[in-house]
Amino acid sequence: MIDKAKARLTAKDFDREFRAQIAQMTSGLAPTAFTSAWRDWATQMAVSPGRRVELRRHAMERANDTWAFAARALTGAPVPPSDGLDGETDKRFDAPEWSVFPFNVYARAYQNNAQLMREAISDVHGVSDYHQQLVEFSVRLLLDSTSPTNWLATNPELLALTQAEQGQNLVRGMQHLVEDIGRTLDGATPAGTDEFEVGRNLAVTPGKVVYRNELIELIQYEPSTKTVYAEPLLIVPAWIMKYYILDLSARNSLVKYLVDQGHTVFMISWKNPTEDDRDIGIDDYVHKGFYAALDAVTAIVPKRKVHAVGYCIGGTLLSIAAAALARKKDERLASMTMFAAQTDFTEPGELAFFINPSQLATLEATMHRKGVLESREMGGAFALLRAKDLLFQPKVDSYLKGKRTPMIDLMAWNSDGTRMPWRMHSEYLYRLYLDNELATNRFPLDDTLVRLSDIRVPMFVVGTESDHVAPWKSVYKVDNLVRSDDLTFLLTSGGHNAGIVCGPVHPKRHYRIHTRRLVDPHMAPDEWIEAATRHQGSWWPAWHEWLAERSGATQVKPPKLGAPGKGYAPLADAPGEYVLQR
Numbered sequence: 354m355i356d357k358a359k360a361r362l363t364a365k366d367f368d369r370e371f372r373a374q375i376a377q378m379t380s381g382l383a384p385t386a387f388t389s390a391w392r393d394w395a396t397q398m399a400v401s402p403g404r405r406v407e408l409r410r411h412a413m414e415r416a417n418d419t420w421a422f423a424a425r426a427l428t429g430a431p432v433p434p435s436d437g438l439d440g441e442t443d444k445r446f447d448a449p450e451w452s453v454f455p456f457n458v459y460a461r462a463y464q465n466n467a468q469l470m471r472e473a474i475s476d477v478h479g480v481s482d483y484h485q486q487l488v489e490f491s492v493r494l495l496l497d498s499t500s501p502t503n504w505l506a507t508n509p510e511l512l513a514l515t516q517a518e519q520g521q522n523l524v525r526g527m528q529h530l531v532e533d534i535g536r537t538l539d540g541a542t543p544a545g546t547d548e549f550e551v552g553r554n555l556a557v558t559p560g561k562v563v564y565r566n567e568l569i570e571l572i573q574y575e576p577s578t579k580t581v582y583a584e585p586l587l588i589v590p591a592w593i594m595k596y597y598i599l600d601l602s603a604r605n606s607l608v609k610y611l612v613d614q615g616h617t618v619f620m621i622s623w624k625n626p627t628e629d630d631r632d633i634g635i636d637d638y639v640h641k642g643f644y645a646a647l648d649a650v651t652a653i654v655p656k657r658k659v660h661a662v663g664y665c666i667g668g669t670l671l672s673i674a675a676a677a678l679a680r681k682k683d684e685r686l687a688s689m690t691m692f693a694a695q696t697d698f699t700e701p702g703e704l705a706f707f708i709n710p711s712q713l714a715t716l717e718a719t720m721h722r723k724g725v726l727e728s729r730e731m732g733g734a735f736a737l738l739r740a741k742d743l744l745f746q747p748k749v750d751s752y753l754k755g756k757r758t759p760m761i762d763l764m765a766w767n768s769d770g771t772r773m774p775w776r777m778h779s780e781y782l783y784r785l786y787l788d789n790e791l792a793t794n795r796f797p798l799d800d801t802l803v804r805l806s807d808i809r810v811p812m813f814v815v816g817t818e819s820d821h822v823a824p825w826k827s828v829y830k831v832d833n834l835v836r837s838d839d840l841t842f843l844l845t846s847g848g849h850n851a852g853i854v855c856g857p858v859h860p861k862r863h864y865r866i867h868t869r870r871l872v873d874p875h876m877a878p879d880e881w882i883e884a885a886t887r888h889q890g891s892w893w894p895a896w897h898e899w900l901a902e903r904s905g906a907t908q909v910k911p912p913k914l915g916a917p918g919k920g921y922a923p924l925a926d927a928p929g930e931y932v933l934q935r
Contacts, residue, residue, distance in 0.1 A: 370722065386711040390487035397479035408473055415465040422461045426454040434460035440468045445502050450509035459501040467496050483705070490706050497741040503749060511753050518755075525755030533751075542768045545760030551769070552928055555762060556597035558608045560927035562622075563915040564649040568633070568641040570622040570929040571649050574608060576911035578615045582904040584687050585617040585654045585912075589643055591665035592623040595769055595932055598854060599664065601762040607893065610857050614897050616904075617912060619650050621667075625934035626774045631724030633774040635670070635781065636798060643674045651685055652919045654912045658687035660900060664853065665823065666781070668694020672805060672831070673791065677798050679807035688811040688903055689837075690896070692853050693823045696805060697792035697830035698785055703738045703821050708786045716782065720775040728770020738821050763854060792834060805831070811839035813899050815892065817852030818844060826878045838871040841899060842881065845892045857893045864892040 426432050431452040435442035446460040474488045501507035549555050560574035590596040600608040611618050650659050663671030668691035720726045736743040750756050790796035796803045816825030825844055845852045845864040855862050865885035915923040
């Protein structure tokens with residue numbers, strides 16, 4: 354007789370493996386999520402005869418406009434492809450070359466078709482909001498991939514360049530393509546990253562690894578001033594990225610800036626997980642990560658509270674740990690700073706395209722099979738969110754124009770990816786993103802539910818205006834969840850990474866800042882925008898001033914690196930070993 358439990362387990366394993374195989378063919382996307390969305394749209398459209406009639410009429414109007422424009426263009430006189438076009442126009446066709454026949458007709462037809470497609474999927478009564486987002490995302494990808502700007506034969510700028518260079522741009526492009534294919538097959542980093550090296554021109558702020566366990570290395574940075582603020586900083590970077598995004602080249606290093614302002618800085622460097630680490634969970638990241646680092650910092654700098662800083666998922670982890678510490682009456686934290694970090698996931702932005710039960714089941718199957726989620730799989734998902742800028746335009750530049758985009762430190766860091774352990778990432782996606790347990794007081798740590806309302810320390814929260822990963826209005830929701838009597842929210846221009854890593858001097862950046870007390874009425878995001886003061890330049894000095902005001906007026910002699918007598922002897926020079934793991 355067949356053991357039913359064993360049969361169920363076998364069936365579950367088979368289904369999980371089948372999902373993983375499908376994910377290999379779809380670049381990790383769950384086709385069922387998108388087919389459900391399109392089925393919803395088609396069903397609602399089928400019971401909207403008036404809407405269908407209206408679309409047919411608009412389709413005829415668009416077709417007539419394209420033919421009429423083609424007739425004008427055939428006269429030979431230059432006609433801009435957006436001339437007299439109703440609705441939003443595409444700036445990619447602004448160059449004079451696009452005003453010449455037949456390219457202006459290509460561009461006009463594309464714009465008419467694009468506007469018709471967008472109209473067809475909008476304002477269809479009965480389609481759920483989430484399905485609407487998936488359908489819009491699908492159409493955006495289709496339009497980005499089919500633009501005439503992507504192809505040599507339909508792009509007059511590319512043809513003119515090819516003629517001017519007698520085809521040498523295509524020769525270089527073919528060389529770039531061969532090189533990129535070879536690097537991909539060899540598992541090497543993208544072209545141009547070779548000029549950047551961790552420890553040589555990245556992550557070079559002097560320091561020592563003063564603690565190491567199976568999950569983290571803790572770096573203490575050497576002081577560069579004769580005296581320092583008494584209270585140290587402990588930075589918790591995201592483990593979805595390597596820590597040195599905050600210690601890039603000298604002009605972009607937040608760590609160097611803080612040290613030069615007189616702060617004692619500690620940084621967690623996370624291990625890059627392997628298949629053997631598949632069962633590491635969020636609780637391990639709290640205990641072996643943040644708690645272990647906090648114990649080390651308070652031993653090396655005794656009798657001082659600590660300013661804790663969390664970036665992205667590191668900020669989410671910090672909020673969990675800080676709430677748990679507050680519940681236990683542990684008062685070692687002087688303040689909390691969160692960079693582009695979410696605590697309420699009801700509005701996760703465009704990442705919601707990949708956060709649904711079907712997509713997570715596919716992702717979980719892929720992770721369970723390998724024990725980890727590979728960085729290239731995460732990078733592919735993020736690239737799809739901005740396919741025009743991150744996928745198609747770079748391909749045109751590199752393979753058709755024969756031009757490599759100059760590599761910068763932030764791009765080099767972005768190519769140095771990390772893996773995610775299966776258990777941790779499953780918990781993060783299901784419990785935080787999908788079920789929103791943290792914001793609703795249902796997330797457990799050490800058999801006790803975490804309540805963010807237990808957090809009462811001063812807080813400095815940073816959001817970025819064009820963040821596709823952690824939209825600023827989602828980041829702002831923390832204001833409703835904590836009970837800090839001193840909460841400053843700062844909104845800076847830029848995106849999830851470039852908005853945070855902007856250097857201490859950046860004339861093209863701007864930011865808004867406002868501090869509220871607990872007795873102040875809560876402001877909705879749009880109200881906050883009106884109340885916040887706008888400033889030009891980088892936000893780093895404003896944060897430093899905020900820290901300085903809460904770190905005591907008297908500066909002290911810098912602490913020694915490590916504390917050998919307490920088990921925290923220096924083990925190696927910064928940047929350590931874990932950051933070098935591939």
